[in-house]
Amino acid sequence: MPxxxxxxFEFASTYSYVAAMxxxxxxxxxxxxxxxxPFLLGPLFALQGWNDSHFNLNPRRGAYMWRDMERLTTKFGLPWRRPAVFPRATTRPARVACHVADEPWAGDFIRRIFTANFGDDRDIQSLEVLREILADLGQDADTALATAESPERRSLLRANTEAAAAAGLFGAPNCLVNGELFWGEEALEDAVAWAQRPQ
Amino acid sequence: MPxxxxxxFEFASTYSYVAAMxxxxxxxxxxxxxxxxPFLLGPLFALQGWNDSHFNLNPRRGAYMWRDMERLTTKFGLPWRRPAVFPRATTRPARVACHVADEPWAGDFIRRIFTANFGDDRDIQSLEVLREILADLGQDADTALATAESPERRSLLRANTEAAAAAGLFGAPNCLVNGELFWGEEALEDAVAWAQRPQ
Incomplete structure (x- = not known):
C-alpha cells in the first residue's frame, strides 16, 4: 500500500514550477x-538569514538557475518566459491553493498559476489573473477568493508555513513521504519510489 | 562526434564523491x-562570502545533505561513513590528481581518494594515505608526490581553481561541456546527453 x-511548494519558486507540472x-x-x-518560502529564507531569494543574493547561483530553467523547461516541454519580477508575491494564490488543496481540480489550478507566472510572466497576485484562472476551471471565482481570504481559511497558509519550518524544510520544492524529506526538482522520482516502498 | x-570536482565535497564514482x-x-x-572549493566559497562549507554554515541545509548522502550511497551501492572532519583539507591529493589527470589510472586514483574520505573516514591529506593508495595502483609514490608538489606542477591546481572561478562555478561537482555548465550530482546524465549532441 503506497x-x-x-x-x-511555493508559487514564486522556479524549480517548484517544473516539479509541480x-x-x-x-x-x-x-x-x-x-x-x-502550498507554503511561503519567505519565512524559511528568514530562518537562514536571507531577506530575498538566494538566487538574487548570490549572482553566480542565480545565473546558473536561469540557464538551468531554459534547459529543464525544454527537456520537459514546458512553457517558459523569464518573469519580469522575481520572486513574485504569492500569498493570494497560495491561500486559494490551501483552500482548494483537497478538491479534484487542485492540480489544475496549481499548474495554471505556475504557468501564468513562469510561462506567461503574469502577476499571479492580481485578482484579475486569479479570477480568470478560477473561471476557466468552472469555479465561482468571487466565492473562492472571498472564502480563501476568510479568517478561518487564510490561517491554512500560515499553518503550512509553520509546519514546513518545523519539518526542517529550507527551500522548494520538497516531497515529504512519511517524514522523509526529498528536496529539489530532481528528487521527484526518488520520492515517488520511496512512497512505493513498505514503510 | 561527442x-x-x-x-x-573537489575531494572534500560529498556530492562530488557520489558523482566521481x-x-x-x-x-x-x-x-x-x-x-x-580537480579544483579547490574554498576560493569559490570565499567569492560568495563564505568562510566554510555552506553545509556547516546552514544547519538545515547540512542536515539534509547528510541524510541525502545515506540515501544516495545506498541507491548507488557506494561505501559510506560520515567523515569525522568536514570539509577535509585536500590540497595534497588535489595536486596529485592534477599531476596525473591525463594518466589512464587517474580515475582509479580519484575514486580511491574519495572512498578513503567518505567510505573509510581517513585523512586524505596525510602522506601515509596518499602513499598507500599510489602504491596500491602500482605507482612510485615518492616520485609522484614529489613531482606533484614541484613548483611547475603545483601551479596546475591554482590554475584549475582560477579557471573554475572564471567559468562561473559556485559549487561541486560540475560538468562543463563546451562551456555549458551542469552543477550537481543529479545533473550527470543531462551533461552526458549534452555531450552527445551535435555542438
Missing part, C-alpha cells in the same frame, strides 16, 4: 496518493 | 571523452 506523498503524473503512474502543500 | 566532458562509467557507456578537473 504512502501518501506530500508535495510542498510533473508530480501529479508521476504519482498517478506509480499509484501514489498526492497531497498538495 | 564533445569532451570536463568533470570539475559514477561519471567515468556513464561517459564510457555513452562514448563521451572525459577529462578530470
Amino acid at each position: 504512502t501518501t506523498l506530500e508535495f510542498w 510533473r508530480i501529479e503524473g508521476l504519482c498517478a503512474a506509480a499509484g501514489v496518493p498526492l497531497r498538495w502543500k | 564533445t569532451t566532458l570536463e568533470f570539475w 559514477r561519471i567515468e562509467g556513464l561517459c564510457a557507456a555513452a562514448g563521451v571523452p572525459l577529462r578530470w578537473k
